[in-house]
Amino acid sequence: MNNSLNLIDDYFSGILTDDEKTAFEKRCLADSAFSKEVATYISLRDALNAHLQQQKKQEFAQLYQQLSIPAKSAKIITFKRIAFLVAACVLLVVGWFAFLQPPSPQKIADKYIATNLNTLGLNMGNSDSLQAGIAAYNSKSYAKAEELFIPLTIKPETAPEAIKYLGLTHLAIKQYEEALKNFDQLSAMPLHTNPGQFYKALTLMARSEGSDNKQAKEILQNIISKNLYGNQEARNWIKSI
Amino acid sequence: MDPVSENLILNGLKSGGLSRLHFEKELYIKFFYLIKEANKKYGIESEEAASIYSDTIIAVIKNINSGKFEGRSSLKTYTYQIFSNKCVDLLRKKTTNQGKLEDTMPYDSLVYELPDNTRSVIQALIAQDERQQIIDRLKEIGDKCKELLLLFEEGYNDKEIAGHMNYQSADVVKTTRLRCLEKLKLRLTRLLHQNE
Numbered sequence: 001m002n003n004s005l006n007l008i009d010d011y012f013s014g015i016l017t018d019d020e021k022t023a024f025e026k027r028c029l030a031d032s033a034f035s036k037e038v039a040t041y042i043s044l045r046d047a048l049n050a051h052l053q054q055q056k057k058q059e060f061a062q063l064y065q066q067l068s069i070p071a072k073s074a075k076i077i078t079f080k081r082i083a084f085l086v087a088a089c090v091l092l093v094v095g096w097f098a099f100l101q102p103p104s105p106q107k108i109a110d111k112y113i114a115t116n117l118n119t120l121g122l123n124m125g126n127s128d129s130l131q132a133g134i135a136a137y138n139s140k141s142y143a144k145a146e147e148l149f150i151p152l153t154i155k156p157e158t159a160p161e162a163i164k165y166l167g168l169t170h171l172a173i174k175q176y177e178e179a180l181k182n183f184d185q186l187s188a189m190p191l192h193t194n195p196g197q198f199y200k201a202l203t204l205m206a207r208s209e210g211s212d213n214k215q216a217k218e219i220l221q222n223i224i225s226k227n228l229y230g231n232q233e234a235r236n237w238i239k240s241i
Numbered sequence: 242m243d244p245v246s247e248n249l250i251l252n253g254l255k256s257g258g259l260s261r262l263h264f265e266k267e268l269y270i271k272f273f274y275l276i277k278e279a280n281k282k283y284g285i286e287s288e289e290a291a292s293i294y295s296d297t298i299i300a301v302i303k304n305i306n307s308g309k310f311e312g313r314s315s316l317k318t319y320t321y322q323i324f325s326n327k328c329v330d331l332l333r334k335k336t337t338n339q340g341k342l343e344d345t346m347p348y349d350s351l352v353y354e355l356p357d358n359t360r361s362v363i364q365a366l367i368a369q370d371e372r373q374q375i376i377d378r379l380k381e382i383g384d385k386c387k388e389l390l391l392l393f394e395e396g397y398n399d400k401e402i403a404g405h406m407n408y409q410s411a412d413v414v415k416t417t418r419l420r421c422l423e424k425l426k427l428r429l430t431r432l433l434h435q436n437e
Contacts (some may be wrong), residue, residue: 051371
């Protein structure tokens, strides 16, 4: 662990003594390498704060939509307004069919997979074998990735991650049945943040056969109501299913 | 939805834990009518007023969590004051055509915790255009790391996070958190090297 980082974190957490604080501030002025580290630390923390605020703003924007609806409906409707509303509805319907028809669940899933699951992050905390599996996945050697992930699914220390990645590998090669089994297995695990249900819904949407979308919708509703992993996406997708 | 009392909201926000999210929403609902007032009083469009209102609530939450809100005025007065200031800022920005707020440090940047002379040195080293790049790199450090860093940013301390995310102790959380920060820094450094 970088000692400077520890010290910088202590300073901004407010746990240094007055003397230590003064020494810290003097060092910022005298030691250019240290001052750069402080600047980077602030950049990272500010960016995290900005991201958090963006998330909150999105949540509040949804709340705004919900709270605004009753106020709008309570307005007195005049003939002029009715005429305007009818015209707007006609335009909306035309626009809907022409441009705004919501994408199918399958398209939504494909887009999400292409955007978010084409490349998996190589995490420092993961074991070497997991890293090798992820590297194989990222290079689209899915058979190799599958081969590397399977033995890790029975080791307690790697099981949750390995099962998740194995499911994503099956999803990537459209082996939906296998992927669904993996995500069911993942969902049953007592994890703090469990993406199993979300990936299951994604797999069902990607397959979009028979009652898949109905089942995906139920899962997404559950994700939203319990504020589980993927609830932001679930809120957006559920309108299109 | 019946709005709950100010005290209940304040205690809920201060109590920590996951219920805090619920009280953040309650706070938003409590003074929601301010959006309409901004429309009437300042002639600000509803959507714009809603955005200012969101920023206001975020600032109020942050000030309550950090202890900056000391309860000298009611929550209503405090929220109204911040909201009015933001409305006036927006109008001033529009009339003086100063639309480049994005280039300045955010008002709640950590840099403001430094004394003036140190701040100017550090501020000169901070690249403002990196913020979005850092946010984009967040998805590369793993869900757990991201959650941990965001919980800390939200105002939870290491001990609370340990309880929330099943870590053995606050020390373990701190070590992990700083490793996650280093990971994020590494991703950013790599990107900047690629762009050079």
